[in-house]
Amino acid sequence: MSIFNFFRAAPRASAVQAKERLQIVMAHERAGRSGPDYLPMLQQELLAVIAKYVNIDENKVEVKLDRGGDCSTLEVNIELPAREQAKAAAAAKSAEKPAGNDDAAGKRAAGNAGAKKRI
Amino acid sequence: MSKIIVMTSGKGGVGKTTSSAAFATGLALRGFKTVVIDFDVGLRNLDLVMGCERRVVFDFINVINGEAKLNQALIKDKRIENLYILPTSQTRDKDALTREGVEKVLNELSKEFDYILCDSPAGIERGALMSLYFADHAIIVTNPEVSSVRDSDRILGVLNSRSRRAEQGLEPVTQQLLLTRYDPERVERGEMLKVDDVLEILAIPLLGVIPESQAVLRASNVGMPVILDEVSNAGLAYSDAVGRFLGEDIEHRFVTPQKKGLFSRLLRRSA
Ligand SMILES: Nc1ncnc2c1ncn2[C@@H]1O[C@H](COP(=O)(O)OP(=O)(O)O)[C@@H](O)[C@H]1O
Ligand SMILES: [Mg+2]
Numbered sequence: 001m002s003i004f005n006f007f008r009a010a011p012r013a014s015a016v017q018a019k020e021r022l023q024i025v026m027a028h029e030r031a032g033r034s035g036p037d038y039l040p041m042l043q044q045e046l047l048a049v050i051a052k053y054v055n056i057d058e059n060k061v062e063v064k065l066d067r068g069g070d071c072s073t074l075e076v077n078i079e080l081p082a083r084e085q086a087k088a089a090a091a092a093k094s095a096e097k098p099a100g101n102d103d104a105a106g107k108r109a110a111g112n113a114g115a116k117k118r119i
Numbered sequence: 120m121s122k123i124i125v126m127t128s129g130k131g132g133v134g135k136t137t138s139s140a141a142f143a144t145g146l147a148l149r150g151f152k153t154v155v156i157d158f159d160v161g162l163r164n165l166d167l168v169m170g171c172e173r174r175v176v177f178d179f180i181n182v183i184n185g186e187a188k189l190n191q192a193l194i195k196d197k198r199i200e201n202l203y204i205l206p207t208s209q210t211r212d213k214d215a216l217t218r219e220g221v222e223k224v225l226n227e228l229s230k231e232f233d234y235i236l237c238d239s240p241a242g243i244e245r246g247a248l249m250s251l252y253f254a255d256h257a258i259i260v261t262n263p264e265v266s267s268v269r270d271s272d273r274i275l276g277v278l279n280s281r282s283r284r285a286e287q288g289l290e291p292v293t294q295q296l297l298l299t300r301y302d303p304e305r306v307e308r309g310e311m312l313k314v315d316d317v318l319e320i321l322a323i324p325l326l327g328v329i330p331e332s333q334a335v336l337r338a339s340n341v342g343m344p345v346i347l348d349e350v351s352n353a354g355l356a357y358s359d360a361v362g363r364f365l366g367e368d369i370e371h372r373f374v375t376p377q378k379k380g381l382f383s384r385l386l387r388r389s390a
Contacts, residue, residue, distance in 0.1 A: 015312050
């Protein structure tokens with residue numbers, strides 16, 4: 001392959017990327033049209049539940065959404081104050097349940113969004 | 120009964136007005152009595168593209184408000200028999216478009232015309248919604264580019280939920296894709312979405328592919344719909360699209376790069 005072919009082959013990817021990105025974002029948008037957007041509410045309720053047990057500093061809440069082809073992930077990372085973390089651990093123990101993985105504060109909610117319906 | 124067509128896209132600057140002018144002219148050339156209406160209230164431009172800007176006295180909004188009779192606002196094209204333009208207001212805003220007002224004007228036009236073509240403004244606000252509300256048929260003008268394709272999909276959603284036909288549970292608005300500003304050479308280099316890519320994503324039938332063409336600017340400079348430029352690729356492509364719209368079976372042209380000789384390459388005069 002000559003250097004000319006190399007440069008010529010490089011941009012071929014951009015139209016392919018355009019198509020792939022469109023397919024993913026539009027699958028979500030079409031699915032979203034069939035009902036109200038539940039993500040903001042889901043997020044608020046999740047935070048409310050956690051706030052019942054620990055003091056949450058609103059500035060230390062990080063929300064990430066990744067709309068993927070097959071599934072989406074909503075990642076809510078809440079930084080707990082050191083004291084609260086100990087309390088939460090104790091509460092978990094007294095409930096006689098495993099304390100979960102090391103990232104006890106992180107919550108993941110996955111929603112499927114494969115529908116292709118237009119509204 | 121006349122047929123109401125909307126030329127729509129969501130995104131601005133993709134070629135709705137260019138296509139409306141070309142399409143209306145093409146329908147009239149084939150003998151159908153056609154009127155093309157500018158729904159872009161406040162940003163009147165169809166008159167310039169059609170070359171009748173100096174003849175505008177009353178407009179669409181005047182008729183809606185009862186300040187002028189429909190016949191006073193309709194401009195008869197000087198070149199083509201059967202072709203009329205209903206210009207919009209340059210000074211009002213889109214709130215002047217009431218559903219009842221638009222319906223009244225469309226009903227009156229229906230008695231006289233075979234085709235009523237509505238040139239939609241960009242966006243999905245009042246002006247765009249009013250232009251598509253009464254449509255029987257939608258031509259979705261799309262550029263082979265990510266934001267245009269996404270906005271087209273959004274407009275398809277609006278047509279399927281907020282048009283009169285959707286609201287009243289009638290037969291859905293029929294939809295066809297008009298892919299404009301297509302550059303086969305960039306497609307071949309992998310820099311632009313292919314016709315097939317856009318068709319696969321939007322999943323509606325293809326009405327036509329209009330190539331990127333210098334003839335479009337030349338035509339708008341002189342106020343002549345590009346379809347009248349019978350030596351330009353864009354003009355021919357619009358003509359084909361009108362034929363297909365009317366049910367003719369016409370093969371797509373200008374979707375692959377044209378083999379250019381050295382001479383024409385040196386001259387750089389693509390039509
Ligand atoms: N096929 C084409 N080739 C080159 N330029 C085009 C083509 N179609 C439209 N244009 C140009 O794109 C611009 C926007 O077109 P217009 O029809 O006004 O779009 P819209 O009504 O969707 O905003 C204009 O300058 C027009 O000349
Ligand atoms: Mg326009």
